[in-house]
Amino acid sequence: MITGKLLRDAFVSSAYVIAEKKRSVDELNVYPVPDGDTGTNMSMTMGNAIAELLRMPDSCTVSEVAETTAACLLRGARGNSGVILSLLFRGFSKGFAGLEEADSSDLIRALEIGVKAAYKAVMKPTEGTILTVARLSYEAVEKSSDEPITLWNIVVSASKVALEDTPNQLDVLKRAGVVDAGGMGLVIIFEEMLRVFSGGEPRKKIEATDGWTADGDKSGNATFVGAVSVQDFSSVVGEFDEVINFTYCTEFIVRKNADCPDETRLRAFLETIGDCVVAVSDDDIIKVHVHTDHPGKAIEEGLLFGSLINLKIDNMRFQHENKAREAALVKETDFVPATPEKDFGFAVVSSGRGIEELFKNLGADTVITGGQTMNPSTDDILKAILATPAHTVFVLPNNKNIIMAAEQAGKLADREVCVIPTRFIPQGITAMMNFDPDADFETNRMNMIKALDNVRTGQVTFAARNSDIDGKEIKQGEILALDNGKMLLSDTDINKAAGKLIKHMSKKDTAFITIIYGSDIDDEKASALETYVKNRYSDADVMLVSGGQPVYYYIISVE
Amino acid sequence: MIIRENYMGKIGFSEKYIRSLVGRILCECIGVSGLLPARLRIGRWFLGTGGNAAHSDRAVTAKVIDGKLIIGVHIAVVYGSRVSAVSESIVGKIKRAVEERTGVPVQKVTVYVDGMTD
Structure with missing residues (x-):
């Protein structure tokens, strides 16, 4: 039988586990889009229930636990996977309604209601998602009469099999070489519930983000536990001391001896050798932070109180110089967008x-x-x-x-x-x-x-290599004339090619001819072309511009 | 007709196409249990038609202002789902899918929750 306490612990524990593993679930997302943080969404959805559940006494019934969880999840649902999760847990709340303890048939009914509600929530369900994983888990135990723990064991193994199969159902998953992220989250939750059901010790917190002992939060797991990791801690302290009076930033944690004196004595000593002193303790440890010129003394004193862990000593003057240099570099390359005027x-x-x-x-x-x-x-x-x-x-x-x-x-x-x-x-x-x-x-x-559409552009350039364009054989170095980007003719003389090009492009009513000459053409050559064009097209306005462009000898526009 | 231009030419999308596209996307949105006609807001007209994509465009309005799309969708949600989470997800999904398929920027998606199913 599943008691209220057991169910409560299982739900809380699975909420912690999904929060721990949210990053690895996030990484399965095929689409890197804002609402695609499946792991984060699921962990935040589940996280809503923790505080409420922890407040419930050990004597609570499964009905109360399931109802509380469902209500919290409904309020806190985020993203698609969160919505599905809240519907699945609503199944538990309906299936366990009015019950003190739950047996196998209740579990099956709860799953059934949850899965049906989840399927009803979408008009055209996509298979190969969290929906499929939930449905196949339920179908595996639909007719089972095993006792609850064995039954949940079957649920977990069925969900794993279903998860493995999701890439075969959804092409995007297969192409990305991943399983469905929402399904993965569900498997994690089901697995943790099984562990607690079968007598495992329920999690009391998110392990990887235990504020005192974690060496930084590499896995990015700190969500709803208000702990400060060692690194966060030092950066907060560091922000407020702009003037560096002492060289070494010294941090460590003391594991208290049985006969450990009061930590205020440690603090008093540290005040004598430095500043920015922090010495706070709970039942087991003292967290110490001090800026001093003699880190050795601080450590020696700490040893009188207990054994030391997580020692960290930084030279702040050196750090400061580096930071200042980095800041200067950033400033140089820093690009400031213009404000619209x-x-x-x-x-x-x-x-x-x-x-x-x-x-x-x-x-x-x-x-x-x-x-x-x-x-x-x-x-x-x-x-x-x-x-x-x-x-x-x-x-x-x-x-x-x-x-x-x-x-x-x-x-x-x-x-x-x-x-x-x-x-x-x-x-x-x-x-x-x-x-x-x-x-x-x-x-x-x-x-x-x-x-x-009214502009026709001619370009005169050279052939970069031997080639064959539109049946015309082109030798490297030959002069090419292009009409609106299309190959028109080739010649050996630049001005001749330009002349032929203009002849081809101009019509009877041509009014403007603009010639932009490039960096490889001298003024003399350009004015020779201008004179030639002016004589030939006396009706048109001819303008000569020194463009200085590379590659193209002439860019010619005819309007 | 919504016209998009690039250097090779013009591409036109009819509003009917946009509405059908959005309608089909809606059928796959989690939390949407039914669609309601945009211009006839009474009755359970094709609520619970099992995601009949052929008529799904009627639940959608689409208009263009300054070259940008403004989309409205009329849906029914399932009882017990968090409407704000469902709506946010719909807005994101439609915006992304329409912009990806047509290249026309979506200015606004308005979700009208007109009904509820069990």
Whole structure:
């Protein structure tokens, strides 16, 4: 028979165990999303019941225990797994209603009610989750007539088998090579209940986070036990002493001897050799912390009171210097985002001094250096976005390989970001020219995107290696002319190629021809091309700009 | 129609699609025991139809404001579940699933708990 006390201890103990193991359950999560902290959610859900349960006397009935647990879990349920857990425990509360003690048939009924309630809570239950584990555990004992402990043994082994099988039912689990996290949590709870049912000593606290003896909280388990670990403790003390009077921070724990004197005597001694003295004790130990120039003396004195554990001595002056150095380093690289001052701003990707100037004159707030063969990273773009002092930032990638990175960066930014998919520098220039500071966001966005179609961009560059494009054989070093990114022709002379390109791109009604020449072209050569174009297209406005861009000899836009 | 643009072109999602998508996701949400029609808030119209995905879109409203989606869902919860936990989980799940599948940012998800089942 399961008594009220036994059930209470089992529930409390399993709540502690799931809290201890929550990190390993969290790690099974397939989706790294905020509500995917299955272990944490389950431990917090269970943790709600601990305080209430501990207040119950040993004479309590199973009915009272189950009802209290269910009520607490309902109030504290967090996340999907928490909700399911609370429904399963509600099964216990219903199944044990009015009972002093529970036998096998009561346990089976409790499981049945819990599992059915959990299945009812979702219209299309997904198999391979905590639901499946709960259901198969119940089905394993559905017709059993064993005594309670044997019965629960079967439940635990069935739940383990079901858990092992979850990857075969859910593809995401299989691909990630894990079992279901919620199911794992349930198995942990069932297992601990079995241990307590079969006479195991119930847990009294979370073992790994025992505040006095833990060497730091590596497993991240301190949740609802208000203990302070040694490391937390020292950092709290450390915060308040800015002036270092003594060199060594000395900490240790004294395990009291049977004839241990009062700890105030230890404290009195420590006050004479240093400052920041802490000496607190409970029945078994004294926790000691002191800043002193003579740690040896503190330790010797401590030995008079008992044996020492967890000794830690740090040179604070040395630590302080290191910290100060680290802080200085952080300060240097620390990036401060600009506070938004205006409605709209521009972050532009470009290469070449001349083109950067051009964009700045047009009103770009930040210019990210990059382009063909040197694409900026998402992080670079994000920094530029954050450095733009505007509520809404338009990003002009000016290269088709950068558009994706820019969109990524936009998602990470704290302000409104709109990526205008400009594929070439001239498109970026046109987009900025079509920007109207008085218009609203949507109008501007549409205007800029529409304007992109009206620009035709020609580029003159060289072949980086021998290749074959669209049936044309290209030799390394040959001059290539590209029309809107597509290979048009090859030539041996740069200006000739540019001339042919402009001829191909221009139409009868061409009004503007802009020629941006790169860092590899001297002014003379550029003006020769300008004169040639001006003579040929007397109706069009021809503009020559020194862009200073690498890779492309000429970037030509025709409107 | 919700239009999304990238450098290769335009992608349009009909509101019907968004509503069906959200409806199907709702059927898999833990704590949702039924759906209620958004425009007819009386009766147990298709409460407890066993997750009939064919009609689940009727429990969902979707509209677009400034290129962002605003979604409303009308559900019934099971008795004994914590409604705030269920709702939070639904909001997160819908936002994530819609943004992942369509790329359209979700501005807001409103959960209307219109009914309860045993």
